[in-house]
Amino acid sequence: MAFKGAIVVDNEKCKGCGVCVANCPTGTLALAKHVNSRGYNYAYMAEPDKCIGCTNCATVCPDDVITVYKVKI
Amino acid sequence: MDVKDIIKPENMVYGKTKLLTDNILHYCPGCSHGVVHKLIAEVIDEMGIQDKTIGISPVGCAVFAYNYIDIDWEEAAHGRAPALATATKRLNPDKYVFTYQGDGDLASIGTAEIMHACNRGENIVVIFINNAIYGMTGGQMAPTTLLGMKTATTPYGRRADLNGYPLKITELIAQLEGTCYVTRQSVETAPAVRKAKKAIRKAFENSMMKKGTSFVEIVSTCNSGWKIPPVKANKWMEENMFPFYPLGDMKDR
Numbered sequence: 001m002a003f004k005g006a007i008v009v010d011n012e013k014c015k016g017c018g019v020c021v022a023n024c025p026t027g028t029l030a031l032a033k034h035v036n037s038r039g040y041n042y043a044y045m046a047e048p049d050k051c052i053g054c055t056n057c058a059t060v061c062p063d064d065v066i067t068v069y070k071v072k073i
Numbered sequence: 074m075d076v077k078d079i080i081k082p083e084n085m086v087y088g089k090t091k092l093l094t095d096n097i098l099h100y101c102p103g104c105s106h107g108v109v110h111k112l113i114a115e116v117i118d119e120m121g122i123q124d125k126t127i128g129i130s131p132v133g134c135a136v137f138a139y140n141y142i143d144i145d146w147e148e149a150a151h152g153r154a155p156a157l158a159t160a161t162k163r164l165n166p167d168k169y170v171f172t173y174q175g176d177g178d179l180a181s182i183g184t185a186e187i188m189h190a191c192n193r194g195e196n197i198v199v200i201f202i203n204n205a206i207y208g209m210t211g212g213q214m215a216p217t218t219l220l221g222m223k224t225a226t227t228p229y230g231r232r233a234d235l236n237g238y239p240l241k242i243t244e245l246i247a248q249l250e251g252t253c254y255v256t257r258q259s260v261e262t263a264p265a266v267r268k269a270k271k272a273i274r275k276a277f278e279n280s281m282m283k284k285g286t287s288f289v290e291i292v293s294t295c296n297s298g299w300k301i302p303p304v305k306a307n308k309w310m311e312e313n314m315f316p317f318y319p320l321g322d323m324k325d326r
Contacts, residue, residue, distance in 0.1 A: 006079040006080050016102060017103030018303060019303055021304075055086055060108065062108050063097070
């Protein structure tokens with residue numbers, strides 16, 4: 001059974017610490033080149049196809065800005 | 074499958090708990106405080122004790138904790154959170170009372186309060202954030218600062234002959250008869266966060282069983298104080314803090 005996931009990052013609240021990027025087991029996440037209104041490079045799904053919805057990124061997020069969605073395929 | 078087809082309310086597996094308010098945390102990027110706030114909010118939410126929980130916030134970075142978790146809060150003088158928690162718990166024995174303290178608050182100015190509250194076996198939960206530095210005031214040396222660690226007041230590294238030795242306060246507290254659960258956790262990786270959440274939940278459950286004080290230390294990072302970026306700070310913590318502050322349960326009865 002395989003899973004496919006996707007995340008939604010609250011760009012305005014993200015502080016771009018990069019802890020989610022370091023904890024992503026599949027290398028889905030990266031920090032954006034753009035900044036939000038507070039000047040932080042927010043996290044985003046650089047390679048959405050790789051996401052498996054494991055929730056590791058949301059679990060370690062200090063600002064709780066990540067929502068994770070997951071489906072069976 | 075397109076991302077838009079996955080992002081639907083019925084597929085959500087992890088989201089912000091309702092107990093956390095929408096305020097943006099004032100902590101620096103990557104600060105462990107945010108994770109611990111989230112864990113406490115999730116545990117309270119899962120146990121369904123929102124209207125029965127009273128938190129005591131400390132003096133330190135977490136002084137504004139009452140802005141972020143939607144429960145009743147009290148604000149203690151520096152280091153006096155365990156004394157306030159004692160009174161609160163004794164007057165409201167049916168409430169869950171917890172203190173949230175940093176290492177400067179708990180291990181330095183509040184040593185007397187925490188020692189005696191734990192020795193009396195007050196039925197409270199103590200969440201202790203140990204980042205080995207005074208974060209809010211600008212990164213000065215704390216009692217828990219490691220030997221050789223550079224801080225604003227020990228610019229050449231902490232020296233044992235001049236500054237004394239780092240204080241393992243959790244080990245001291247584990248010696249006290251009044252405590253029932255003493256553990257040390259961390260929140261730098263997803264498995265560690267899940268373990269820490271279990272520990273916090275157990276501590277909250279213990280506080281209603283009249284077994285004594287539950288003490289949860291979280292070894293944390295202070296990126297601004299250590300002057301290391303968040304991800305590297307987590308690595309630095311694993312390499313330097315964990316050998317001196319080993320993780321695990323020290324006491325569980």
